[in-house]
Amino acid sequence: MTELSKSGAALGEPTSGSAAPTSFLEVRDLKVHFPTDDGLVKSVDGLSFKLEKGKTLGIVGESGSGKSVTSLGIMGLHTAGQYGKRKAQISGEIWLDGTELLSADPDHVRKLRGREMAMIFQDPLSALHPYYTIGQQIVEAYRIHHDVSKKAAKKRAVEMLDRVGIPQPDKRIDSYPHEFSGGMRQRAMIAMSLVNNPELLIADEPTTALDVTVQAQILDLIRDLQTEFGSAVIIITHDLGVVAELADDILVMYGGRCIERGPAEKVFYEPRHPYTWGLLGSMPRLDREQQERLIPVKGSPPSLINIPSGCAFNPRCPYADVPKDNVTRTVRPELTEVGSHHWAACHMTQEQRERIWTEEIAPKL
Numbered sequence: 001m002t003e004l005s006k007s008g009a010a011l012g013e014p015t016s017g018s019a020a021p022t023s024f025l026e027v028r029d030l031k032v033h034f035p036t037d038d039g040l041v042k043s044v045d046g047l048s049f050k051l052e053k054g055k056t057l058g059i060v061g062e063s064g065s066g067k068s069v070t071s072l073g074i075m076g077l078h079t080a081g082q083y084g085k086r087k088a089q090i091s092g093e094i095w096l097d098g099t100e101l102l103s104a105d106p107d108h109v110r111k112l113r114g115r116e117m118a119m120i121f122q123d124p125l126s127a128l129h130p131y132y133t134i135g136q137q138i139v140e141a142y143r144i145h146h147d148v149s150k151k152a153a154k155k156r157a158v159e160m161l162d163r164v165g166i167p168q169p170d171k172r173i174d175s176y177p178h179e180f181s182g183g184m185r186q187r188a189m190i191a192m193s194l195v196n197n198p199e200l201l202i203a204d205e206p207t208t209a210l211d212v213t214v215q216a217q218i219l220d221l222i223r224d225l226q227t228e229f230g231s232a233v234i235i236i237t238h239d240l241g242v243v244a245e246l247a248d249d250i251l252v253m254y255g256g257r258c259i260e261r262g263p264a265e266k267v268f269y270e271p272r273h274p275y276t277w278g279l280l281g282s283m284p285r286l287d288r289e290q291q292e293r294l295i296p297v298k299g300s301p302p303s304l305i306n307i308p309s310g311c312a313f314n315p316r317c318p319y320a321d322v323p324k325d326n327v328t329r330t331v332r333p334e335l336t337e338v339g340s341h342h343w344a345a346c347h348m349t350q351e352q353r354e355r356i357w358t359e360e361i362a363p364k365l
């Protein structure tokens with residue numbers, strides 16, 4: 001393992017050009033736009049990142065920032081046409097293990113789904129069929145990609161249920177989804193996602209619906225499984241706390257774009273974008289009183305049809321007047337390097353950001 005891959009290489013630096021990448025997953029300038037009666041919804045608007053096998057990337061942002069649209073895009077699910085009547089407009093490149101998925105044959109992408117890449121959703125009931133037992137569904141997921149007998153597939157399903165911590169798996173395999181608790185259903189869905197040893201696992205808000213104790217168990221489970229299988233993992237969440245320990249790298253999304261990204265400890269302990277400061281302030285913390293806990297970022301997320309000009313965060317940013325000449329409201333800030341493998345899109349100078357963080361923000365967290 002090189003020095004690079006220990007810090008920041010999971011995320012990589014912005015790239016351009018059309019050569020096939022060497023990273024396991026590389027997303028280049030991804031745009032996913034939805035034509036609607038009200039106008040074009042720019043849900044994802046120029047997102048780039050890299051991810052290596054064995055690494056975890058956390059994608060963080062408020063509700064509506066484009067996280068799920070990004071993950072469905074990678075899984076090739078927008079082209080399937082089940083999201084709205086009109087087709088999404090998708091551009092950019094998504095390279096998975098040397099194959100560009102956006103230009104690949106949809107049948108090929110369908111084959112990769114489940115075998116090479118799998119997804120865990122927030123709501124297991126949306127992924128599990130109510131009329132089939134958990135076992136039947138895992139067996140089916142396995143047999144689509146493996147030419148094995150039902151008996152062999154069932155053995156594999158029991159192993160997976162055991163692996164994700166479901167007690168008496170040989171009995172529970174015959175249960176229906178509604179006979180499981182929320183946490184157990186989430187485990188069953190993880191078992192189903194992992195039955196084919198996918199090399200890329202996308203977990204979209206995997207613990208949001210669960211209580212705190214079960215949340216911690218599920219996150220531990222994802223971490224253990226990743227170590228065991230060596231897959232690349234993307235964890236999507238609105239809660240920076242969820243990924244602070246779990247992720248190697250964090251990418252913060254705002255209004256369909258990345259506004260900060262870098263090694264997890266940098267983004268968490270030395271964030272350089274006012275929106276990330278806001279997310280940190282709104283994080284539930286065990287060492288705080290309940291009433292002090294949730295200070296949401298003031299204001300509302302931007303309209304993705306009329307994204308504010310300049311910096312999309314400017315209507316909500318307490319520091320919008322710090323950069324000179326109103327630049328914040330007229331020029332969109334690009335990602336610039338603010339530290340080793342650490343990037344932020346903000347017009348403030350490095351000195352301004354560091355001073356505000358050290359003197360005003362960090363002491364209050």
Ligand SMILES: Nc1ncnc2c1ncn2[C@@H]1O[C@H](COP(=O)(O)OP(=O)(O)O)[C@@H](O)[C@H]1O
Nearest residue numbers: 034041043062063064065066067068069083084
């Ligand atoms: N099929 C669609 N048609 C129109 N707008 C969509 C569609 N799918 C998602 N969006 C919009 O894209 C934005 C980002 O959605 P999403 O990625 O689900 O956000 P989140 O970060 O909460 O996962 C939202 O404003 C959502 O309403």
Ligand code: SF4
Nearest residue numbers: 311314317328346347
């Ligand atoms: S560019 Fe301006 S509005 Fe945007 S985050 Fe930086 S200071 Fe705030």
Ligand SMILES: [Mg+2]
Nearest residue numbers: 067068069204
């Ligand atoms: Mg979502």
